[in-house]
Amino acid sequence: MKIDSAARYQASHEFARKDGTVFVIGISDHAQEALGDIVFVELPEVGKTFAKGQSFGVVESVKAASDLYMPISGTVTAVNDALGGDPALVNRDCYGLGWIAKVEATKAGEFEGLLDAAAYEKEAGKD
Amino acid sequence: MAPFAGYDMPISYPTGAVEEHNICRRGVGLFDIDHMGQLIVSGPDADAFVSHTVSGAVLDMKDGDARYSLLLDDKGLVLDDLFVYRLPGRWWIVVNASNLETDVEWFTLRAREWKGTVKVEDVSEATYMIAVQGPRALELLDLMGTPKASSCPRFTSGEIVIQGTKNLFGRTGYTGEDGGELFFPAQDALGLWEGFIKAGETHGIEVKAIGLAARDSLRFEAGMPLHGHEISPSINALEAGFKWACDFSKPDFVGKKALEAIAAAGVSRKLVGIEITGGVPREGYDVVSPSGEKIGTCVAGMFCPTTKKYAANAFVEPQFARPGTEVAVMAHGKPKSGVVVKRPLYLPAYRR
Structure with a gap:
């Protein structure tokens, strides 16, 4: 499993990574591998506000549909429209081109409360 | 991996479900489908028995022909779908894994009414089944087998020797691609499987193992039904669009009366x-x-x-x-x- 050491994670396998004034949100390498081929990503609306832990979208793989849970409270400032034409970007490059949304945090302190790379690696190993 | 009808089946191989699907549409897909069941029906009244028991026309089939049919109950509901092969002196019937027991029981019970003139044998255990499907499947089979698989017209079968193993080869399948399905003694399975992979490498033909997920998407696109989904014992043959697989010109078949009533009333x-x-x-x-x-x-x-x-x-x-x-x-x-x-x-x- 690949881990982005700059990102922080929650146990449901979403990550947040600081990118200037916003946070990039996506799913971990462990998650994309467990899901298998991703064939559709339901993206949130730009401008919508989500609380930490709230469902903000759906990742659909060949096997199943999985809800996405916001790792950090905030307002969506951008979504990755490239996933519309090529959802498998999440499989190929989950921390890079396969990002899902960008969020302006309303409680930036929540970031520190997420699992760091080492703690997430341990958590994901339990699956 | 996932449990399926008592077998551990791969949902996908490391190739991944979507790529496996694509390989079968451009090269060759190998399907390990030993879970499918095979029955032999023989005896003096076997022809009349099969004709009465399955939905489709069978008496016009020539030796070697392979044809799709349904197994219906008296209400016209679909117990299973089958491939019926007419071989010299016997019928070879391929059934779904999850229905093997039910189907064997169904055929056996009905055969009893024929007072010993029909024999039903379940040969699933001794028989292995591999499907070789894709636009280059026949090319691969022709390189390996004698006589050539391509000499066998669509929806017919023949005997082909591959690596010394005698196979019953049916030019049939469940993907929408050309190719066929092989039946052979179970002990030769690994050798044949590896032989196909190796022959692909030697001759520059893309050959990959295909898991259940891609098997499902291939059959789905090609409009073929999957038991438990498009057909099941709570779905009748007409609402599922299988009028073409029912021969209403036969004097009788199990489910015929019920389907005629459904047709008259409208689905x-x-x-x-x-x-x-x-x-x-x-x-x-x-x-x-x-x-x-x-x-x-x-x-x-x-x-x-x-x-x-x-x-x-x-x-x-x-x-x-x-x-x-x-x-x-x-x-x-x-x-x-x-x-x-x-x-x-x-x-x-x-x-x-």
């Missing part, structure tokens, strides 16, 4: 294909009219790797069954707009 629902945008339709999702009222249910649905559409098979009220009808599928509580489309979504090789 209450029809199997249709639906393409949607903005989500993946899945089994169990409701189909609704543009005004939001429930008109049916999806029995299968997925992303189709070849047509690149999100599509479902669904049973809907007949007035919504015409291709072009606007409908919606409820996914995660939201209506996703869709349209009824003609099936199959992908024209099988044998119809091209």
Whole structure:
């Protein structure tokens, strides 16, 4: 499993990574591998506000549909429209081109409360 | 891996489900389908018995012919779908894994009424089954087998020797591609499987093992039913669109009377294909009219790797069954707009 050491994670396998004034949100390498081929990503609306832990979208793989849970409270400032034409970007490059949304945090302190790379690696190993 | 009818079956191999699907559409897909069951029906009255027991015409078949048929109950409900092969002096019937026991019981019970003139044997344990499917499947089979598989016309069978193993080869399949299905003694399975992979490497033909997920998407695009989805003991042959697999000119077959009554009254629902945008339709999702009222249910649905559409098979009220009808599928509580489309979504090789 690949881990982005700059990102922080929650146990449901979403990550947040600081990118200037916003946070990039996506799913971990462990998650994309467990899901298998991703064939559709339901993206949130730009401008919508989500609380930490709230469902903000759906990742659909060949096997199943999985809800996405916001790792950090905030307002969506951008979504990755490239996933519309090529959802498998999440499989190929989950921390890079396969990002899902960008969020302006309303409680930036929540970031520190997420699992760091080492703690997430341990958590994901339990699956 | 997933448990399936008592077997541990791979959902996908490391290749991945979508790529496996694509390989079968451009090269060769290998399918380890030993879970399928095989029966032999023989005896002086075997012809009349098979003709009475399955839905389709069989008495016009010549030795070697292979034909799709249904196993119905007295209500016209679909117990299983089958491939019926006529071989010299016997019938070779291929059934679904999950129905093997039921089917064997069904055939055996009915055979008893024929007072010893019909014999039914379950030879599934001793028989291995591999499918070799794809636009280059016959090329691969021709390189390995004698006589050439390609000399066997579509929907016929013949004996082919591969690596010293005698196979019953049927030019049939469940993917919409050309190729065939092989039946041979179980002890030769690993050798043949590895032989196909190796021959592919030697001759520059892309050959890969295909898991259950891609087997499902391949058959789905090609319009072939999967037991428990498009057909089941709670679905009758006519609403599932299988009039073509029922020979109403036969004096009788199990389910014929019931189907004639259903045909006269009109079906209450029809199997249709639906393409949607903005989500993946899945089994169990409701189909609704543009005004939001429930008109049916999806029995299968997925992303189709070849047509690149999100599509479902669904049973809907007949007035919504015409291709072009606007409908919606409820996914995660939201209506996703869709349209009824003609099936199959992908024209099988044998119809091209």
